[in-house]
Amino acid sequence: MKRRTFLGLMGATAVGAAAGTGVLATPAEAAHFEGYPDAMGVLFDATRCIGCRKCEAACNQVNDLEQPERPFDDLAVLEEKRRTHAESYTIVNRFQPESSSIPVFLKTQCNHCMEPACASACFVRAFKKNPDGSVTYDADVCVGCRYCMVACPFNVPAYTYDDPITPEVRKCHMCHPHMAAGKRSLPGCVEACPKEALTWGRRDDLLRIARDRMRANPGKYVDGIYGEREMGGTNWLYISGVPFEELGLRTDLGVKPAPEFTKGALAGVAMVVGLWPVLLTGIYGMSKLNAKDARKAQEAAVSAMKAECEADHQAAMKQAQEKAAKDKQAAVEREVKKALEEAQKAAEAEQAPNQDKDGDAS
Amino acid sequence: MSTETNKTSLITPFNVIAFVICSVGLYLTVLRFTGGLAAVSNLTDYNPWGLWIGFDLLCGVALAAGGYVTSSAVYLFGLKKYHGAVRPAILTAFLGYAFVVIALHYDVGRPWRLVYPLFWQQGPTSVLFEIGLCVFLYLSVLFLEFCPAALEWLGLKKLRNLLHSATIALTIMGVVLSTMHQSSLGALYLMAPSKLHPLWYSGYLPVFFFVSSAVAGLSMVIFEGTLSHRWLHHKMDNHYLNEHDNFVFSFARAASWVLLGYFFIKVFGIAADNNWKYLGTPMGSWFLVEMGVFVALPCLLYAIGARERNLALCKWTAALAVLGIVVNRFNVSMVAFNWQLPAAERYFPSWHEVWISIFIVTLLVLTFRFISTRMPIFYTHPDYQDEH
Numbered sequence: 001m002k003r004r005t006f007l008g009l010m011g012a013t014a015v016g017a018a019a020g021t022g023v024l025a026t027p028a029e030a031a032h033f034e035g036y037p038d039a040m041g042v043l044f045d046a047t048r049c050i051g052c053r054k055c056e057a058a059c060n061q062v063n064d065l066e067q068p069e070r071p072f073d074d075l076a077v078l079e080e081k082r083r084t085h086a087e088s089y090t091i092v093n094r095f096q097p098e099s100s101s102i103p104v105f106l107k108t109q110c111n112h113c114m115e116p117a118c119a120s121a122c123f124v125r126a127f128k129k130n131p132d133g134s135v136t137y138d139a140d141v142c143v144g145c146r147y148c149m150v151a152c153p154f155n156v157p158a159y160t161y162d163d164p165i166t167p168e169v170r171k172c173h174m175c176h177p178h179m180a181a182g183k184r185s186l187p188g189c190v191e192a193c194p195k196e197a198l199t200w201g202r203r204d205d206l207l208r209i210a211r212d213r214m215r216a217n218p219g220k221y222v223d224g225i226y227g228e229r230e231m232g233g234t235n236w237l238y239i240s241g242v243p244f245e246e247l248g249l250r251t252d253l254g255v256k257p258a259p260e261f262t263k264g265a266l267a268g269v270a271m272v273v274g275l276w277p278v279l280l281t282g283i284y285g286m287s288k289l290n291a292k293d294a295r296k297a298q299e300a301a302v303s304a305m306k307a308e309c310e311a312d313h314q315a316a317m318k319q320a321q322e323k324a325a326k327d328k329q330a331a332v333e334r335e336v337k338k339a340l341e342e343a344q345k346a347a348e349a350e351q352a353p354n355q356d357k358d359g360d361a362s
Numbered sequence: 363m364s365t366e367t368n369k370t371s372l373i374t375p376f377n378v379i380a381f382v383i384c385s386v387g388l389y390l391t392v393l394r395f396t397g398g399l400a401a402v403s404n405l406t407d408y409n410p411w412g413l414w415i416g417f418d419l420l421c422g423v424a425l426a427a428g429g430y431v432t433s434s435a436v437y438l439f440g441l442k443k444y445h446g447a448v449r450p451a452i453l454t455a456f457l458g459y460a461f462v463v464i465a466l467h468y469d470v471g472r473p474w475r476l477v478y479p480l481f482w483q484q485g486p487t488s489v490l491f492e493i494g495l496c497v498f499l500y501l502s503v504l505f506l507e508f509c510p511a512a513l514e515w516l517g518l519k520k521l522r523n524l525l526h527s528a529t530i531a532l533t534i535m536g537v538v539l540s541t542m543h544q545s546s547l548g549a550l551y552l553m554a555p556s557k558l559h560p561l562w563y564s565g566y567l568p569v570f571f572f573v574s575s576a577v578a579g580l581s582m583v584i585f586e587g588t589l590s591h592r593w594l595h596h597k598m599d600n601h602y603l604n605e606h607d608n609f610v611f612s613f614a615r616a617a618s619w620v621l622l623g624y625f626f627i628k629v630f631g632i633a634a635d636n637n638w639k640y641l642g643t644p645m646g647s648w649f650l651v652e653m654g655v656f657v658a659l660p661c662l663l664y665a666i667g668a669r670e671r672n673l674a675l676c677k678w679t680a681a682l683a684v685l686g687i688v689v690n691r692f693n694v695s696m697v698a699f700n701w702q703l704p705a706a707e708r709y710f711p712s713w714h715e716v717w718i719s720i721f722i723v724t725l726l727v728l729t730f731r732f733i734s735t736r737m738p739i740f741y742t743h744p745d746y747q748d749e750h
Contacts, residue, residue, distance in 0.1 A: 083408070123485040124482065124485050141478055141482065143472055144471020146411065150554055159407060159471070161400035167398060261555065262549055280434070284437070
């Protein structure tokens with residue numbers, strides 16, 4: 001195959017693959033999740049709630065939870081502020097806002113975030129955002145790290161701390177399991193509410209209903225629907241006649257969905273994995289090179305010094321040798337001279353007694 | 363040491379205390395696994411994480427940073443002559459991580475499922491998933507880094523040499539994995555901007571945790587060296603002892619610089635979110651104490667100690683810096699966490715929780731002592747004297 005043909009085929013394959021999987025040119029960064037289109041939710045109207053706790057009772061019964069010490073018709077329970085618990089997925093609290101002459105009640109349960117913090121935080125994907133809008137939990141995989149409880153901005157999930165073998169997270173599931181099994185057509189709390197303070201429906205419809213009520217009753221409601229945008233939006237929505245913060249709702253949560261908070265840090269991890277080994281190998285290489293260069297330089301210096309010493313030594317040796325040779329020469333000459341002199345003396349001495357002898361003899 | 367002293371040395375104050383701690387610790391362990399978390403802890407639905415996360419996990423991992431700090435300084439950054447410090451640091455790190463994992467068995471609801479995020483069902487959007495994966499991998503790396511000492515002790519030369527040849531690769535992996543999970547422990551709290559006090563919450567939390575882990579590692583190596591000197595002096599060879607002082611000064615100087623950088627990035631964190639207004643509040647005062655007494659002060663004292671070659675000052679500063687890391691992790695995980703809740707709903711650990719944490723630390727110290735009195739940790743094995 002010719003190279004050009006091959007490349008052409010490669011290009012065609014890539015385009016085909018992109019078209020086939022429906023991949024468009026939108027980068028992931030620009031994508032924006034608006035929630036599942038037909039997701040359901042509940043609208044809570046604080047102007048209608050009378051704090052009868054019938055929703056609490058219904059939830060308890062529907063989910064087969066432990067009976068509380070004080071019965072549900074004991075409204076003295078409302079004296080103190082409560083939160084969701086392992087045996088109570090929903091609770092009603094009473095507030096006495098400054099701007100209202102009568103007490104106002106707020107029902108609390110899981111808000112079923114459109115992009116849930118718990119699901120994003122879970123390291124075994126025990127939480128699931130279902131297309132019907134509910135956020136459900138699977139105890140079969142849960143390790144019990146309780147990071148979901150740390151992550152939840154609404155402080156909703158609870159834990160069965162007193163269970164040593166099968167402890168689990170407990171929270172409202174918007175009756176998803178009951179409805180999926182065909183046992184119910186409405187969440188238990190919604191069905192039990194005698195004042196229609198709870199409305200079940202498509203989230204889009206609920207937003208419209210909320211606005212309609214506001215339009216139809218000027219001055220009755222504070223502006224805004226709690227949950228429309230909080231933490232990226234929740235499927236449980238609230239409207240009220242008093243400011244939301246006076247009902248203990250956090251209005252400082254912002255509109256960013258929870259996964260956004262850790263997205264940057266998690267993205268950074270990939271860069272560390274990719275670049276740290278390069279950087280560290282580089283540093284290692286450089287320090288090794290430096291050490292090698294230093295050793296080479298040292299070796300060169302040592303051998304240069306050695307050579308110099310050798311040369312000096314050689315020169316000194318030569319000088320010494322020459323001197324020694326000279327000295328030797330001189331000594332030899334001296335010795336020769338001495339020997340000659342001695343020889344001469346001896347010869348002279350030999351001649352002299354001979355003369356004497358001769359003289360004696362004569 | 364004579365045989366006689368060996369016999370009598372079993373009943374020492376240290377051993378007696380350790381025995382008491384462990385006995386009660388075992389009793390509490392039984393209580394924990396028969397009565398559930400509620401039987402021993404003050405954890406609540408508002409406060410799902412307490413001392414076992416704040417101390418055992420966050421401090422445990424930070425203080426075990428000596429492993430990557432020392433091995434990278436010696437093998438990657440060229441401080442080869444301090445190689446004697448690597449083994450104690452690696453052993454401390456390995457045991458530190460191992461006991462962090464053991465401590466987590468007390469904290470999580472179903473500890474036998476701790477491997478689920480790795481092998482059963484992964485939640486890759488979770489910071490905790492990344493931490494779990496990294497800690498698992500790093501524990502394996504530390505084990506391999508520690509192995510040569512054990513193999514020298516056992517006399518398995520071939521295997522030891524094979525592992526020894528992987529030192530550089532393991533060191534680099536160790537730094538990569540440490541960077542990831544040390545920073546991610548801070549990133550855990552990115553998820554809870556509405557619960558953590560603004561002075562401690564910052565988009566830079568992962569960087570804060572990573573940089574301060576380097577301080578923790580450097581300080582812990584100095585601090586732990588001091589303790590070892592006191593108790594395990596007879597196990598140290600001349601090389602270790604000769605280089606020890608210079609090594610302390612080098613690490614003190616490094617820690618001083620890192621603390622300086624840490625101080626500045628913490629200030630930048632306040633500036634980036636314009637949180638100056640909180641400095642005047644009671645929480646702000648506590649923040650200033652953390653920054654002044656536990657960051658700026660050790661930075662200064664380390665610098666003086668290294669400059670004047672004052673060994674005692676460097677060692678005391680190391681203790682202060684280690685304490686500073688503990689204070690920081692406690693602040694993020696407990697003191698500044700849920701700061702908006704009324705006092706009645708805030709968390710304070712039960713004595714059971716405190717005891718179990720002490721129990722775990724005691725087990726770590728006992729294991730460290732067992733290993734370092736037997737294996738070549740503070741000395742070079744006679745067969746491998748020429749290797750460095």
